[in-house]
Amino acid sequence: MSRPDASRLHGYPVSNYFNAVRAALIEKDVAFELVLERASQDEAFLARSAMGKVPYLETPQGCIAETVAILDYLEEAGGGVPLLPSDPFSRARVRQVVNIVQLYIEVPLRTLFPGVFMGGHNSEQTIAAARPVLDRAMRALGHLVTPKPFLMGEALTTADLFAFYTFDIGERVARFTWDMSLLDQVEGLRDWFDAMADRPSSRAVLTDFDAAFAAYLRDKAAAWQEPELKETHHA
Ligand SMILES: N[C@@H](CCC(=O)N[C@@H](CS)C(=O)NCC(=O)O)C(=O)O
Known part of the structure; x- marks a missing residue:
């Protein structure tokens, strides 16, 4: 193997x-x-x-x-710390969450990237089409996850990693578009997000993300500004 x-x-x-x-x-x-x-x-x-x-x-x-x-x-392929539980049912539940986050949270939010991050414009129609899919998915997450401390229980899984990077960007899109928080819609999700952001893996990845994203936003003349930049801008 x-x-x-x-x-x-x-x-x-x-x-x-x-x-x-x-x-x-x-x-x-x-x-x-x-x-x-x-x-x-x-x-x-x-x-x-x-x-x-x-x-x-x-x-x-x-x-x-x-x-x-x-x-x-x-x-x-084996090797390393497992990121899926060992029993088939629990593994399937992790994959269910990853699928829901990808298809019904990430993908609809991504349709709004042009007007938020890419210097384009989001039509009312595009914004309206994204919302019900997102609302349904957030409701589904409310049924499926109880962060304690990880989304699927006591161990970190691929669901945590996939969802963390989706919400890191998705929260910005939801704030910009609807002045709404996704993390506040599921009990415990904001604490889970903050704890995930503190992990050494997240710190390493987010350090590179922050620098690359700032350059990307500048390059695209994005409508979105990071909050600290906005404050500086208005000061
Ligand atoms: N379903 C793909 C999505 C990956 C994706 O959308 N990647 C973006 C960057 S975040 C990309 O490569 N975009 C270029 C393009 O779509 O042409 C996956 O699971 O990896």
């Missing part, structure tokens, strides 16, 4: 998907290399990541893209 410890993770630190995988590698405590690379539709890139997206993981056998596939590979 090939081990994931010869892996190279490709992507860039603005990406919440890349950051979730990077955090998983750190938490698993396996050796890996980072290769900073932007997404591309070039043929050479598509040969490695068929949708032209990051992240992708370069393994001794070839490349794997799509974050959930990468996270599962890391788990199944």
Whole structure:
């Protein structure tokens, strides 16, 4: 069985998907290399990541893209601290949460990135389409997770990592768009988020994210400004 410890993770630190995988590698405590690379539709890139997206993981056998596939590979290839429970039912519940966060929280929020982070404009129609999906997903999370202290119980899982990087960006989008907090909608979620932000893996990943994101926002002339910059700006 090939081990994931010869892996190279490709992507860039603005990406919440890349950051979730990077955090998983750190938490698993396996050796890996980072290769900073932007997404591309070039043929050479598509040969490695068929949708032209990051992240992708370069393994001794070839490349794997799509974050959930990468996270599962890391788990199944063995090695490092497990990020999924051992029994099939609990593993499925973790994957259920990851799927809900990706499809019904991350994806609708991502439709709003142009007007928030990319110097574009979000139409009323786009904003209105995102909201009911998001509301339903937040209600679902309220049924599925009880942070104690992690989303699925006593151990850190891929659900924590995937959700943390989604909410880190998603909270900004919800505040900007609706002046609303996502974290306040589920009991315990804000405390969970703050505790996650304090983990050494998060600190390492967020340090790179903060620098890259600030440059990205400047480059795109984004409508969103980080709160501390806003205060400075208005001072
Ligand atoms: N479903 C993909 C989504 C990854 C994704 O959307 N990556 C973004 C960066 S955050 C990207 O590569 N965007 C470039 C593009 O879509 O062309 C995954 O799970 O990895």
